[in-house]
Amino acid sequence: MKSILNNLLVVEDNTFIGECIVNAAKKNTSIKNIHLTESLQEAISFFDDTNFDLVILDLKLPDGSGIELLKTLKEKKIETRVYVFSVSIELKSYCLKYGVCTFFDKTKDFDKLIEAITAA
Numbered sequence: 608m609k610s611i612l613n614n615l616l617v618v619e620d621n622t623f624i625g626e627c628i629v630n631a632a633k634k635n636t637s638i639k640n641i642h643l644t645e646s647l648q649e650a651i652s653f654f655d656d657t658n659f660d661l662v663i664l665d666l667k668l669p670d671g672s673g674i675e676l677l678k679t680l681k682e683k684k685i686e687t688r689v690y691v692f693s694v695s696i697e698l699k700s701y702c703l704k705y706g707v708c709t710f711f712d713k714t715k716d717f718d719k720l721i722e723a724i725t726a727a
Contacts, residue, residue, distance in 0.1 A: 612638045612660045612727055618650040618673060619643070619665045619692070624713070628663055628692075631721045647671040651679055659687045661727055663720070665713075666693040666702075674698070677705035688727065692720055 615638045619625035625643050632638055642657070644650050647668045653659070666673040673691065680687065691702050692711045699710045711720045 612724075613640060614638070614657055614659045615641045615661050615663070615724070616650065616653055616657075616659045617641065617643045617663045618645075618647070618668065618676065619663070620645045620668050621665075624665075627717070628720070628724075632724050645669065647673065647675055650676050654680070654683070654685055658685075661724065662687055662689045663724070664689055664691050664693075664707075666691060666695045666698055674701065674705070677702065677707065681705055690720065690723060692716070 615632060617625055617628050619628065622645065625645065629641050629643050632641055642653060644653065647670045664673045664676060673693070677689065689707045690709045690711060691707050692713055694713045696712055702710055709723060
């Protein structure tokens with residue numbers, strides 16, 4: 608049985624890429640709420656009052672590294688699936704240690720990311 612995603616958080620500082628992810632997710636899934644942010648601090652603050660079923664996370668953000676969000680989630684014992692979408696493939700093994708479900712290479716895996724969101 609397929610689980611239903613109620614809340615999706617997209618953390619992406621490139622507005623065009625972020626909006627493409629949001630639009631593709633809207634077309635391909637029945638997600639009720641999709642939030643898009645371009646900053647690490649706003650992403651962290653979203654978790655104060657929302658439980659996300661899935662987070663799409665870029666690692667290089669204007670106000671810090673997405674790894675800080677991974678650390679925060681682990682420290683606060685917040686359970687959510689995280690898909691990293693980044694060009695920083697050298698950090699893949701590090702991210703997997705923090706519980707990232709999947710790592711997508713931003714240079715070539717956009718379609719795979721959307722397929723994974725749809726299948727989630």
